[in-house]
Amino acid sequence: MGLKILPASQFTTEELTDFYNQTRVDYLIPMPMSEAVMAEYIHDFDINLELSPIIKDEETDEFLGLSMLGVRGDSTxxxxxxxxxxxxxxxxxxxAMNAVFDASIKIGAKKTILEVIKDNTPAHTLFEKNGFKKTKELLVLRRAPIRPPLSPEGEITWLYRKDALAALRSHPNKLTWVNALESMENASMFQGFRIKLKDGTQGWLVYRHKKQTITHFEFHTERGNPVKMARNILLFLHFQYYRMDAYAENFYADDPHLPAFFDLGYFEAFRRVEMIKEYS
Ligand SMILES: CC(C)(COP(=O)(O)OP(=O)(O)OC[C@H]1O[C@@H](n2cnc3c(N)ncnc32)[C@H](O)[C@@H]1OP(=O)(O)O)[C@@H](O)C(=O)NCCC(=O)NCCS
Structure with a gap:
């Protein structure tokens, strides 16, 4: 089939939203996007539309598919x-893969990262065939809006934009693209809080809240017991937002805070596999 590749920058956000939704009608996990969400996605995750390919039929001009490419430092x-x-x-x-690899190499990227839903065999096979190697599994957790059963212990201090960013900057681990410092810096609305418990355990949580959902959680236990820190900080969070759904994405499967999430009614919605391709 004759294909032509056009940069996504030639299309409006409305057209890109429509294109994307056409490719996801039978997706494993339904994830339709509105135009507003697409615009926010492009902005917050540093999507470079010049480097993002739209694939069309060369003869009929029919839309066939797309990929988007985020660019940060030496990674795409x-x-x-x-x-x-x-x-x-x-x-x-x-x-589409070849187009994003060419674009990545052209701008001097050292690696390309992606996340794929664990049981998505067609995509997984495609990525392995194109040189991607699995690094880690990532959990996506959800929680229904129910009031927590207990009151939190500890002393809470709210973190607004500047302090929340300072906390994120101090995070010792590499965060995935959606939760990374750059994504938060680009976001219009996020905050967090810090907790100090009597036994010396202390840590912080940064999150976004949008309409009915709390999202994009980042945690760190600076001292003491991570499960205790997370349990109390989550109790505080869910007392504040007891009418809101929670969607916590991209927790590494060995994250020490996870037991506290499950204790408080979070469940694993699905898993992603992080994959990386390095350019030599
Ligand atoms: C995954 C997807 C993007 C593949 O698109 P496609 O245009 O059909 O893929 P291609 O024809 O370019 O196939 C390239 C290679 O990918 C692999 N592949 C593609 N579809 C496959 C399938 N159904 N089963 C197994 N391998 C598959 C094969 O290795 C294939 O090479 P081959 O045809 O020589 O065997 C497509 O199935 C899709 O859009 N799925 C829904 C959305 C999605 O899953 N997106 C990825 C999110 S991370």
Whole structure:
């Protein structure tokens, strides 16, 4: 099939939203996007539309698929990759991959990162075939809006923008693209708080809250017991926002705070696999 590749920058956000939704009608986990969410996504996650390919049929100009490419420092990030159901298995995704690899190499990137839902065999096979190696598994957790059963212990201090960013800067681990410092710096609305318990345990949480959902959690225990820190900070969070749903993405499977999440009614919605391709 003859394909042509156009930069996403040639299209409006409305067109890009429509393109993306066309590729996800049969997706494993339904994730339709509105135009406003797409605009926020492009902005917050540093998507470079010049380098993001739109794949069309060369003859008919029919839309076949797309990929988006985030760019930060010496890394690029593949996201929103999708081909319309009727156009699959004809090399459109392979063409999109080649376009983002060429773009990444051209701008001097050392690696490209992505996350794929664990049981998405077609995408997983595509990425392995294109040189991506699995690094870690990431959990996506959800919690229904229910009032917590206990009151939190400890002394709480709220963290507004400047202090929340300072806390994130102090995080000792590498954070995934969606939760990274850059994503928070780009975001319009986030905050957090710090907790100090009597036994000396202390730490912080930074999160975003949007309409009915609390999202983008980042945690760190600076001293003491991580489960105790997370349990009390989550109790405080869910007392504040007891009518809100919680969506906590990209926790590494060995995150020491996880038991506290499960104790407080979070469940694993699905898993992602982080994959990286290095350029030599
Ligand atoms: C995954 C997806 C992007 C593949 O697109 P595609 O255009 O059909 O892929 P291509 O035709 O370019 O295939 C390239 C290679 O990927 C692998 N692949 C693609 N579809 C596959 C499938 N259904 N089963 C196993 N391997 C598959 C194969 O290795 C294939 O090479 P081959 O055809 O020589 O065997 C497409 O199925 C899709 O859009 N799925 C829904 C959205 C999605 O999962 N996006 C990825 C999110 S991370």
């Amino acid at each position: 990030w593949i996201t929103r990759l999708g081909i319309t159901p009727a156009s699959r298995r004809r090399g459109a995704a392979a063409a």
